[in-house]
Amino acid sequence: MVQGSYGYVHKVLCEPNGKLYAIKIISNQEITTTEIDTLKHSDCDYVVKFIKHWEHDGHTFIQMQYYPYNLAQIITLMDNTFNATAIALNPGLVRRIRYFMGCEMFIELLRALRYLHTGPSRIIHRDIKPANVMFDPTGGDAPGAGAFCKLGDFGLAAPCGPDGDSTVVCDGRVGTVNYRPPEAELGRSKRCSDVYSVGLVAVMLMDID
Numbered sequence: 001m002v003q004g005s006y007g008y009v010h011k012v013l014c015e016p017n018g019k020l021y022a023i024k025i026i027s028n029q030e031i032t033t034t035e036i037d038t039l040k041h042s043d044c045d046y047v048v049k050f051i052k053h054w055e056h057d058g059h060t061f062i063q064m065q066y067y068p069y070n071l072a073q074i075i076t077l078m079d080n081t082f083n084a085t086a087i088a089l090n091p092g093l094v095r096r097i098r099y100f101m102g103c104e105m106f107i108e109l110l111r112a113l114r115y116l117h118t119g120p121s122r123i124i125h126r127d128i129k130p131a132n133v134m135f136d137p138t139g140g141d142a143p144g145a146g147a148f149c150k151l152g153d154f155g156l157a158a159p160c161g162p163d164g165d166s167t168v169v170c171d172g173r174v175g176t177v178n179y180r181p182p183e184a185e186l187g188r189s190k191r192c193s194d195v196y197s198v199g200l201v202a203v204m205l206m207d208i209d
Contacts (some may be wrong), residue, residue, distance in 0.1 A: 005157065011066060020066040021051065026061050026155070035154040036062065038121045044114035048134055048152035067134035067150060071105070074135050075204050078102075082207070095207070102205030108149040109133065109198050116151070117160060117191045126189050127156040128197035129179045130204065160191060 005025035014021060030053055039050035039062065049065035082098045109128075116123050125132075132153040137150035175184050181196035183189065204207075 002190055012196055020171050022064045022066045024046075024062040024064070026062070027059055034121075034123060034157045034159065036060070038116075038123055038154045039064070041120055042115075044112065044115040044119065045147045046108055046115060046149060046151060048150045054066075064152070067136050069133050069135040069137065071133035071135055071149065071201070071205075072130035074105075075130055078205075079207070099206050102202065102207070105205055106198070106202045108147050109151070109201065111147075112149065112151040113191075113194055113198060116157075117194070122160045123154070123157045124160050124189050125151065125154065125157050126184070126196050127153065127175045127179075128194055128201065129176045130201055133201070158189060 006025045009022050009024045012023050013019075036053055039048070040053075043049060048067070051063040051065065053060060055061070078098060078101065078183050082094050087094045113125075114123060128151070128173045132151065134152050136146060136148055136150060141148050147149075170201040174187070174189060175197070179197040179200050181189075181193040183195060
Protein backbone atom coordinates (compact mmCIF):
# COMPACT_ATOMS: atom_id res chain seq x y z
CA MET A 1 0.00 0.00 0.00
CA VAL A 2 2.21 2.80 1.31
CA GLN A 3 5.39 3.56 3.20
CA GLY A 4 4.78 4.96 6.66
CA SER A 5 7.18 6.22 9.28
CA TYR A 6 9.67 3.42 9.99
CA GLY A 7 7.96 0.78 7.90
CA TYR A 8 5.79 -0.33 5.02
CA VAL A 9 2.05 -0.98 5.18
CA HIS A 10 0.61 -3.78 3.06
CA LYS A 11 -2.98 -4.73 2.24
CA VAL A 12 -3.46 -8.44 2.87
CA LEU A 13 -6.32 -10.90 2.50
CA CYS A 14 -7.00 -13.34 5.32
CA GLU A 15 -8.16 -16.47 3.50
CA PRO A 16 -9.95 -18.15 6.46
CA ASN A 17 -12.39 -15.26 6.94
CA GLY A 18 -12.08 -13.48 3.59
CA LYS A 19 -11.39 -10.10 5.24
CA LEU A 20 -8.86 -7.46 4.23
CA TYR A 21 -6.37 -6.16 6.77
CA ALA A 22 -3.52 -3.66 6.83
CA ILE A 23 -0.20 -4.98 8.10
CA LYS A 24 2.69 -2.69 8.94
CA ILE A 25 6.13 -4.30 8.77
CA ILE A 26 8.90 -2.64 10.76
CA SER A 27 12.51 -3.60 11.30
CA ASN A 28 13.11 -4.42 14.96
CA GLN A 29 15.95 -1.89 14.90
CA GLU A 30 13.44 0.87 14.20
CA ILE A 31 10.39 -0.25 16.19
CA THR A 32 9.23 1.91 19.06
CA THR A 33 7.20 0.51 21.93
CA THR A 34 5.07 3.67 21.87
CA GLU A 35 3.44 2.72 18.57
CA ILE A 36 2.44 -0.77 19.67
CA ASP A 37 1.43 0.31 23.18
CA THR A 38 -0.75 3.11 21.81
CA LEU A 39 -2.59 0.82 19.41
CA LYS A 40 -2.92 -2.08 21.86
CA HIS A 41 -4.45 0.05 24.60
CA SER A 42 -6.50 2.32 22.38
CA ASP A 43 -10.23 2.25 22.95
CA CYS A 44 -11.20 5.14 20.72
CA ASP A 45 -13.30 5.23 17.57
CA TYR A 46 -11.04 7.96 16.17
CA VAL A 47 -7.88 5.80 16.15
CA VAL A 48 -7.17 2.94 13.74
CA LYS A 49 -8.28 -0.42 15.13
CA PHE A 50 -5.46 -2.71 16.29
CA ILE A 51 -5.83 -6.47 15.78
CA LYS A 52 -2.54 -8.02 16.95
CA HIS A 53 1.23 -7.94 16.49
CA TRP A 54 4.02 -10.50 16.25
CA GLU A 55 7.74 -10.77 15.51
CA HIS A 56 9.46 -12.80 12.79
CA ASP A 57 12.91 -12.78 11.22
CA GLY A 58 14.03 -9.50 12.75
CA HIS A 59 10.81 -7.62 11.97
CA THR A 60 7.67 -6.67 13.85
CA PHE A 61 4.29 -7.08 12.14
CA ILE A 62 1.33 -4.95 13.25
CA GLN A 63 -2.07 -6.09 12.00
CA MET A 64 -4.80 -3.43 11.85
CA GLN A 65 -8.23 -2.98 10.38
CA TYR A 66 -8.09 -2.07 6.70
CA TYR A 67 -9.44 1.29 5.55
CA PRO A 68 -9.69 1.84 1.78
CA TYR A 69 -8.92 5.57 1.81
CA ASN A 70 -6.86 8.16 3.61
CA LEU A 71 -7.69 11.81 4.13
CA ALA A 72 -5.28 12.96 1.42
CA GLN A 73 -7.33 11.01 -1.12
CA ILE A 74 -10.59 12.42 0.25
CA ILE A 75 -9.27 15.98 0.01
CA THR A 76 -8.28 15.37 -3.61
CA LEU A 77 -11.75 13.96 -4.28
CA MET A 78 -13.37 17.05 -2.75
CA ASP A 79 -11.07 19.34 -4.74
CA ASN A 80 -12.11 17.60 -7.95
CA THR A 81 -15.79 17.55 -7.02
CA PHE A 82 -16.01 21.14 -5.86
CA ASN A 83 -14.02 22.42 -8.81
CA ALA A 84 -13.98 25.85 -10.41
CA THR A 85 -16.93 25.00 -12.67
CA ALA A 86 -19.15 24.04 -9.72
CA ILE A 87 -18.13 27.14 -7.81
CA ALA A 88 -18.94 29.29 -10.84
CA LEU A 89 -22.50 27.91 -10.94
CA ASN A 90 -23.27 28.68 -7.29
CA PRO A 91 -20.15 29.80 -5.44
CA GLY A 92 -21.79 30.54 -2.10
CA LEU A 93 -23.60 27.21 -1.84
CA VAL A 94 -20.64 25.11 -2.99
CA ARG A 95 -18.21 26.74 -0.57
CA ARG A 96 -20.65 26.27 2.32
CA ILE A 97 -21.08 22.58 1.52
CA ARG A 98 -17.31 22.10 1.38
CA TYR A 99 -16.87 24.02 4.63
CA PHE A 100 -19.53 21.93 6.41
CA MET A 101 -17.99 18.64 5.28
CA GLY A 102 -14.53 19.82 6.31
CA CYS A 103 -15.79 20.91 9.73
CA GLU A 104 -17.25 17.47 10.44
CA MET A 105 -13.95 15.75 9.70
CA PHE A 106 -12.00 18.43 11.60
CA ILE A 107 -14.12 17.78 14.70
CA GLU A 108 -13.30 14.08 14.50
CA LEU A 109 -9.58 14.86 14.32
CA LEU A 110 -9.87 17.06 17.41
CA ARG A 111 -11.59 14.22 19.26
CA ALA A 112 -8.73 11.92 18.28
CA LEU A 113 -6.23 14.44 19.65
CA ARG A 114 -8.12 14.82 22.91
CA TYR A 115 -7.97 11.07 23.39
CA LEU A 116 -4.24 10.86 22.61
CA HIS A 117 -3.30 13.82 24.80
CA THR A 118 -5.48 13.03 27.82
CA GLY A 119 -6.28 9.31 27.51
CA PRO A 120 -4.51 6.36 29.10
CA SER A 121 -1.45 6.48 26.81
CA ARG A 122 -0.98 10.28 26.90
CA ILE A 123 1.12 10.69 23.78
CA ILE A 124 2.01 13.32 21.20
CA HIS A 125 1.58 12.05 17.64
CA ARG A 126 4.22 14.34 16.01
CA ASP A 127 3.36 13.46 12.40
CA ILE A 128 -0.25 14.45 11.75
CA LYS A 129 -0.99 14.92 8.06
CA PRO A 130 -3.78 13.85 5.68
CA ALA A 131 -1.94 10.67 4.61
CA ASN A 132 -1.82 9.49 8.24
CA VAL A 133 -5.57 9.83 8.75
CA MET A 134 -7.52 6.83 7.49
CA PHE A 135 -11.05 7.33 6.19
CA ASP A 136 -13.79 4.79 6.89
CA PRO A 137 -16.60 5.22 4.33
CA THR A 138 -18.95 3.22 6.58
CA GLY A 139 -18.77 5.88 9.31
CA GLY A 140 -21.58 8.25 10.13
CA ASP A 141 -24.43 8.90 12.53
CA ALA A 142 -26.40 5.74 11.78
CA PRO A 143 -26.83 3.28 14.67
CA GLY A 144 -23.67 1.24 15.05
CA ALA A 145 -21.69 3.41 12.65
CA GLY A 146 -18.33 4.70 13.81
CA ALA A 147 -16.24 7.73 12.96
CA PHE A 148 -15.17 8.60 9.44
CA CYS A 149 -11.63 9.67 10.41
CA LYS A 150 -9.18 7.32 12.13
CA LEU A 151 -5.76 8.63 13.14
CA GLY A 152 -2.93 6.19 12.41
CA ASP A 153 0.83 5.76 11.96
CA PHE A 154 2.23 6.24 15.45
CA GLY A 155 5.82 5.52 14.44
CA LEU A 156 6.99 8.97 15.56
CA ALA A 157 4.72 9.24 18.61
CA ALA A 158 6.30 10.12 21.95
CA PRO A 159 5.08 10.00 25.55
CA CYS A 160 3.59 13.22 26.85
CA GLY A 161 4.89 14.59 30.14
CA PRO A 162 2.72 16.21 32.83
CA ASP A 163 3.54 19.67 31.46
CA GLY A 164 2.30 18.75 27.97
CA ASP A 165 5.79 18.47 26.47
CA SER A 166 7.20 15.38 24.83
CA THR A 167 9.48 13.36 27.08
CA VAL A 168 11.69 12.70 24.05
CA VAL A 169 14.02 15.37 22.67
CA CYS A 170 15.32 14.64 19.17
CA ASP A 171 18.59 15.77 17.67
CA GLY A 172 16.90 16.31 14.31
CA ARG A 173 13.57 17.48 12.93
CA VAL A 174 10.58 15.23 13.45
CA GLY A 175 7.49 15.03 11.27
CA THR A 176 6.56 15.97 7.72
CA VAL A 177 7.91 19.34 6.66
CA ASN A 178 4.63 20.83 5.37
CA TYR A 179 2.86 20.07 8.66
CA ARG A 180 5.76 20.51 11.07
CA PRO A 181 5.32 23.16 13.82
CA PRO A 182 8.12 25.68 14.47
CA GLU A 183 9.27 24.08 17.74
CA ALA A 184 9.84 20.77 15.95
CA GLU A 185 12.68 22.45 14.05
CA LEU A 186 14.48 22.51 17.41
CA GLY A 187 13.74 18.85 18.12
CA ARG A 188 10.97 19.56 20.65
CA SER A 189 7.28 18.71 20.53
CA LYS A 190 4.30 19.63 22.68
CA ARG A 191 0.62 18.80 22.67
CA CYS A 192 0.04 22.10 20.91
CA SER A 193 2.39 20.85 18.16
CA ASP A 194 -0.26 18.32 17.18
CA VAL A 195 -2.90 21.06 17.28
CA TYR A 196 -0.78 23.14 14.90
CA SER A 197 -0.57 20.24 12.44
CA VAL A 198 -4.31 19.53 12.66
CA GLY A 199 -4.95 23.22 11.97
CA LEU A 200 -3.01 22.96 8.73
CA VAL A 201 -5.02 19.89 7.78
CA ALA A 202 -8.21 21.87 8.49
CA VAL A 203 -7.13 24.53 6.00
CA MET A 204 -7.03 21.86 3.31
CA LEU A 205 -10.26 20.22 4.42
CA MET A 206 -12.24 23.45 4.29
CA ASP A 207 -10.36 24.91 1.32
CA ILE A 208 -9.56 28.09 3.25
CA ASP A 209 -7.67 30.67 1.22
